[in-house]
Amino acid sequence: MLQAIILVVAQTIVLLAVSPFLVGLIRKVKARLQLRRGASVLQPYADLAKLFRKQPVVSTTTSWIFTATPYIVFASTLAAGLLVPIFVSRTPLDFAGNIIAVVYLLALGTFFLMLAGLDAGSPFGGMGSSREAIVASLTEPAMILSIFAIALTKGSTNLSTIVHKTALLEGIAMDPSPYLMALAALLIVALAETGRVPVDNPATHLELTMIHEAMVLEYSGRYLALIEWAAGLKLAVFLSLIANVFAPWGIATTLAPTAMGIGLLAYLLKVSGLAVLIGILESMFAKLRLFRVTELLGVAFILALLGLLFFYILRS
Amino acid sequence: MPEGIRTLVFLMALIGFGTKAGIVPLHVWLPYAHPSAPSHISALMSGVMIKTAIYALVRVYFDFLGGQFPWWWGFIVLVIGAVSALLGVMYALMEHDLKSLLAYHSVENIGIILLGIGAGMIFQTYGLTEFAALGLLAGLYHTINHAMFKALLFLGAGSLLYATHTRNMEEYGGLLRRMPWTGAFFLIGAVSISALPPTNGFVSEWLVFQSLFLSFHLPAVLLKFMLPLAAAMLALTSVLALTCFAKAFGVSFLALPRSSHARQAEEVPITMRIAMGLLAVVCVLLGLAPMVVVPMLDRVVAPFAGLSIEGKMLALDGWALAPVNVEFSSLSTPVLALLLVALSMLGLGLVAAFGGLVKQRYYKTWGCGINLTPRMEYTATGFVQPIKRIFGAIYQPTVKLETELLEESLYFAKRRHFEFHIEPVFQKYFYDPVVACFIGMAERLRVIQRGSLHLYLAYIFVTLIVLLLFAV
Numbered sequence: 001m002l003q004a005i006i007l008v009v010a011q012t013i014v015l016l017a018v019s020p021f022l023v024g025l026i027r028k029v030k031a032r033l034q035l036r037r038g039a040s041v042l043q044p045y046a047d048l049a050k051l052f053r054k055q056p057v058v059s060t061t062t063s064w065i066f067t068a069t070p071y072i073v074f075a076s077t078l079a080a081g082l083l084v085p086i087f088v089s090r091t092p093l094d095f096a097g098n099i100i101a102v103v104y105l106l107a108l109g110t111f112f113l114m115l116a117g118l119d120a121g122s123p124f125g126g127m128g129s130s131r132e133a134i135v136a137s138l139t140e141p142a143m144i145l146s147i148f149a150i151a152l153t154k155g156s157t158n159l160s161t162i163v164h165k166t167a168l169l170e171g172i173a174m175d176p177s178p179y180l181m182a183l184a185a186l187l188i189v190a191l192a193e194t195g196r197v198p199v200d201n202p203a204t205h206l207e208l209t210m211i212h213e214a215m216v217l218e219y220s221g222r223y224l225a226l227i228e229w230a231a232g233l234k235l236a237v238f239l240s241l242i243a244n245v246f247a248p249w250g251i252a253t254t255l256a257p258t259a260m261g262i263g264l265l266a267y268l269l270k271v272s273g274l275a276v277l278i279g280i281l282e283s284m285f286a287k288l289r290l291f292r293v294t295e296l297l298g299v300a301f302i303l304a305l306l307g308l309l310f311f312y313i314l315r316s
Numbered sequence: 317m318p319e320g321i322r323t324l325v326f327l328m329a330l331i332g333f334g335t336k337a338g339i340v341p342l343h344v345w346l347p348y349a350h351p352s353a354p355s356h357i358s359a360l361m362s363g364v365m366i367k368t369a370i371y372a373l374v375r376v377y378f379d380f381l382g383g384q385f386p387w388w389w390g391f392i393v394l395v396i397g398a399v400s401a402l403l404g405v406m407y408a409l410m411e412h413d414l415k416s417l418l419a420y421h422s423v424e425n426i427g428i429i430l431l432g433i434g435a436g437m438i439f440q441t442y443g444l445t446e447f448a449a450l451g452l453l454a455g456l457y458h459t460i461n462h463a464m465f466k467a468l469l470f471l472g473a474g475s476l477l478y479a480t481h482t483r484n485m486e487e488y489g490g491l492l493r494r495m496p497w498t499g500a501f502f503l504i505g506a507v508s509i510s511a512l513p514p515t516n517g518f519v520s521e522w523l524v525f526q527s528l529f530l531s532f533h534l535p536a537v538l539l540k541f542m543l544p545l546a547a548a549m550l551a552l553t554s555v556l557a558l559t560c561f562a563k564a565f566g567v568s569f570l571a572l573p574r575s576s577h578a579r580q581a582e583e584v585p586i587t588m589r590i591a592m593g594l595l596a597v598v599c600v601l602l603g604l605a606p607m608v609v610v611p612m613l614d615r616v617v618a619p620f621a622g623l624s625i626e627g628k629m630l631a632l633d634g635w636a637l638a639p640v641n642v643e644f645s646s647l648s649t650p651v652l653a654l655l656l657v658a659l660s661m662l663g664l665g666l667v668a669a670f671g672g673l674v675k676q677r678y679y680k681t682w683g684c685g686i687n688l689t690p691r692m693e694y695t696a697t698g699f700v701q702p703i704k705r706i707f708g709a710i711y712q713p714t715v716k717l718e719t720e721l722l723e724e725s726l727y728f729a730k731r732r733h734f735e736f737h738i739e740p741v742f743q744k745y746f747y748d749p750v751v752a753c754f755i756g757m758a759e760r761l762r763v764i765q766r767g768s769l770h771l772y773l774a775y776i777f778v779t780l781i782v783l784l785l786f787a788v
Binding site: 053054055070104129312 | 490492493499503507510511512513518522525526529532537540541544545547548549551552554555556558559561562565566567569570571572631632635636638642643644645646647648651652655656657658659660662663664666667670671672674675676677678679680681682683688690692693694698699700701702703705706
């Protein structure tokens with residue numbers, strides 16, 4: 001019990017500490033590719049510290065939903081992160097929810113963000129919420145199917161079991177095509193859900209294009225800090241999910257201190273690598289028009305479906 | 317019973333009880349009937365009455381027909397469930413009459429229930445009784461949950477109607493400040509119906525997901541493939557439901573009041589609040605205590621499936637739900653709820669640690685230099701416009717925009733008139749032709765109705781002769 005609590009606390013701290021770094025790393029990679037020096041990768045930490053100390057301005061139009069939302073989003077995203085194996089393959093909270101619970105915990109945050117977007121009465125917020133609804137609804141089926149394709153190969157929908165079995169090389173299918181399809185689908189889903197190019201641009205405040213930024217436009221001070229941190233956490237959750245489901249190697253399968261040390265190191269390397277990849281992808285592509293996003297997410301859905309189909313065809 | 321008769325019974329029960337339950341395409345009556353009743357009656361209609369059809373379907377298939385059926389029966393129920401769920405929520409999204417919106421959500425939730433029952437029937441065919449019991453249990457769990465949150469939401473809609481005298485969502489707005497209790501209860505209902513953790517809707521939808529995922533045990537490749545596809549449709553359905561309730565709650569309760577009705581609204585009397593409060597508490601409890609609900613449902617399901625799965629559903633002394641085995645999947649809503657509370661506290665702690673509790677300042681929303689008015693807010697119509705456009709193939713929307721320009725300039729509009737309609741596809745292409753056919757037949761038969769008493773006497777005489785001929 002005590003051990004479990006220590007592990008949960010450790011995972012919370014790692015997630016909280018790593019997420020601003022990932023955001024900073026993506027920005028740095030983008031800056032370097034644009035031949036700029038760019039801010040330090042530690043800049044997001046400084047931004048958070050600054051925001052926490054600033055006086056928040058709250059609209060007189062808003063209700064308690066507006067001030068409660070940052071806490072709910074922060075808590076639900078972090079809770080989702082605690083269900084995903086980070087540096088130990090068997091997370092103590094694994095029994096509390098499988099992959100469906102992770103998806104729906106993230107949806108809980110999205111729901112309240114959409115409400116908060118509408119709460120201030122500004123048309124920008126409503127626009128952001130409305131667009132977020134589109135992205136969320138179209139990513140979900142692709143996400144569920146791609147995860148299911150992976151779950152099939154391991155006979156489990158519990159993330160710890162999937163990661164643990166893969167790390168010990170159990171039940172690895174000989175043909176990698178179902179994995180590759182699901183990986184491609186999940187990458188597109190991750191880009192869409194975390195509001196990255198080509199679906200959304202986290203660096204813009206142009207009203208014609210913004211989605212996530214429009215929704216949280218009215219936030220300032222500590223509320224904005226929590227929202228930004230939660231957005232970083234969501235990125236960390238998706239990157240951890242992809243890294244540990246598809247390449248869990250290095251993760252600690254036992255609770256020995258050295259194994260956990262190696263696991264932590266491997267985790268940092270993997271998510272940093274994925275963050276660099278996202279930075280490169282963001283530099284390569286232009287943002288898609290909102291109504292073209294459906295095609296991209298349609299592709300993700302088809303890929304996930306093909307992954308499933310391949311699995312059954314290769315098996316039979 | 318011969319096989320042909322059994323198939324006939326299956327189809328007739330599906331059509332008959334399906335019409336009562338509101339499955340697509342037999343749902344067209346429901347969105348008209350349920351909203352027209354007084355709200356507390358609507359709550360009973362959507363919450364309880366359509367469940368009698370589910371009860372009857374389960375009794376007929378699993379009890380009267382002995383739980384023996386070919387695979388395609390379950391498959392048909394599953395497909396109808398998936399289609400009803402998706403189309404129900406899609407039409408709900410386009411509704412701006414709060415009660416009609418809720419009525420369409422009944423179609424959606426009946427679909428989710430049928431997904432569970434259909435999966436159960438398919439497993440039953442292949443002798444996978446454990447999974448059959450799970451599917452059935454998931455469907456029945458959702459039946460109870462839907463009764464609770466839908467009744468709560470209809471009572472909430474009734475309170476809004478009572479306070480504002482309108483059902484049109486576009487005339488609400490800012491009601492959370494004027495009606496804090498109704499708003500809070502409606503939010504609990506909205507979170508539950510959107511299946512967000514740790515509420516009751518989430519638990520039952522999660523169980524439906526699990527029963528669909530267990531399809532990899534089935535021998536038929538088609539079914540192995542179709543059940544996960546149904547799960548994907550369920551995922552789409554539940555996010556669209558979330559969108560729909562973000563719209564319903566956001567437009568009704570948040571931001572500025574959009575009409576004088578909403579500006580003058582007052583909180584409803586205590587008796588109305590108690591009714592909603594009770595249902596809200598039940599919704600929360602049904603979500604947090606699946607270990608109490610599952611054994612009760614198991615007693616219902618066990619005789620049909622032939623075995624009790626209570627022991628296989630609960631793990632860790634009842635703290636976690638683990639359908640069939642804890643390795644495959646597990647869920648613990650009490651722990652998730654605790655986690656959410658603890659992590660919110662952590663958020664508060666971080667705020668206190670890093671910034672101290674800086675006093676917040678209140679100021680009006682920036683409206684690009686002019687004062688914000690309700691006319692600038694996003695409307696319910698605007699909110700779902702992208703969805704209408706993306707799923708245009710289903711909605712077949714017709715948009716009419718008339719602009720009356722100023723005489724002096726072609727660029728300034730004096731008046732704009734905008735309207736849009738959603739094509740009621742099922743009514744137009746399914747019901748209308750049937751009705752037209754019957755009316756046409758009646759028109760033809762009218763030739764024998766001439767208004768002459770002698771002729772009618774002759775008819776009676778001829779009928780008598782014919783009957784006598786038969787009697788001989």
